[in-house]
Amino acid sequence: NAGVTQTPKFQVLKTGQSMTLQCAQDMNHNSMYWYRQDPGMGLRLIYYSASEGTTDKGEVPNGYNVSRLNKREFSLRLESAAPSQTSVYFCATPTEGGEQYFGPGTRLTVT
Amino acid sequence: GIQVEQSPPDLILQEGANSTLRCNFSDSVNNLQWFHQNPWGQLINLFYIPSGTKQNGRLSATTVATERYSLLYISSSQTTDSGVYFCAVPMNYGGSQGNLIFGKGTKLSVKP
Numbered sequence: 001n002a003g004v005t006q007t008p009k010f011q012v013l014k015t016g017q018s019m020t021l022q023c024a025q026d027m028n029h030n031s032m033y034w035y036r037q038d039p040g041m042g043l044r045l046i047y048y049s050a051s052e053g054t055t056d057k058g059e060v061p062n063g064y065n066v067s068r069l070n071k072r073e074f075s076l077r078l079e080s081a082a083p084s085q086t087s088v089y090f091c092a093t094p095t096e097g098g099e100q101y102f103g104p105g106t107r108l109t110v111t
Numbered sequence: 112g113i114q115v116e117q118s119p120p121d122l123i124l125q126e127g128a129n130s131t132l133r134c135n136f137s138d139s140v141n142n143l144q145w146f147h148q149n150p151w152g153q154l155i156n157l158f159y160i161p162s163g164t165k166q167n168g169r170l171s172a173t174t175v176a177t178e179r180y181s182l183l184y185i186s187s188s189q190t191t192d193s194g195v196y197f198c199a200v201p202m203n204y205g206g207s208q209g210n211l212i213f214g215k216g217t218k219l220s221v222k223p
Binding site for chain 1: 152197210
């Protein structure tokens with residue numbers, strides 16, 4: 001039982017390149033979230049998915065797209081990476097009672 | 112939207128000392144979480160505490176929902192307690208799966 005897993009752990013991109021961050025959970029939860037964490041800050045919501053087949057924008061969605069592939073997997077795509085997207089990205093999933101569990105994070109640098 | 116403020120922003124302790132971290136929030140909430148972000152960046156769940164008091168080893172937390180604050184107590188601190196402590200509340204009050212709004216954290220350094 002791994003909980004929430006994310007790949008890759010680290011990535012360096014050049015401006016304009018694209019990539020997809022992967023997240024999977026084995027907790028059988030309906031909702032999944034993508035957050036970003038910038039230096040000295042708490043986390044901010046990028047996109048979320050309340051259930052399989054649905055996605056909605058969060059606080060900072062610009063420059064990102066998401067896909068809820070199935071109940072287990074929720075991916076985040078950067079179509080044309082920018083230096084402002086240098087950040088640590090966390091995937092999370094809540095229990096029915098609302099307690100959220102986070103993955104280990106992906107550290108992304110865009111040069 | 113709801114605001115979450117944490118204090119102090121930075122805290123330096125000698126090993127063995129006790130500390131209290133505070134989290135104030137600007138609106139009614141139906142749950143609150145405390146996390147520890149260790150030096151490797153992992154977010155570790157400490158407490159899920161909408162109200163009342165919970166204890167887990169040397170750590171305990173109290174949330175007074177009616178007064179819109181929560182406290183995290185760390186007793187007999189150890190160097191492994193170092194890191195950043197975040198509190199977070201759901202944006203959608205009344206919903207059980209609201210997106211979390213995070214405070215900016217308290218950075219704790221425990222010196223040997």
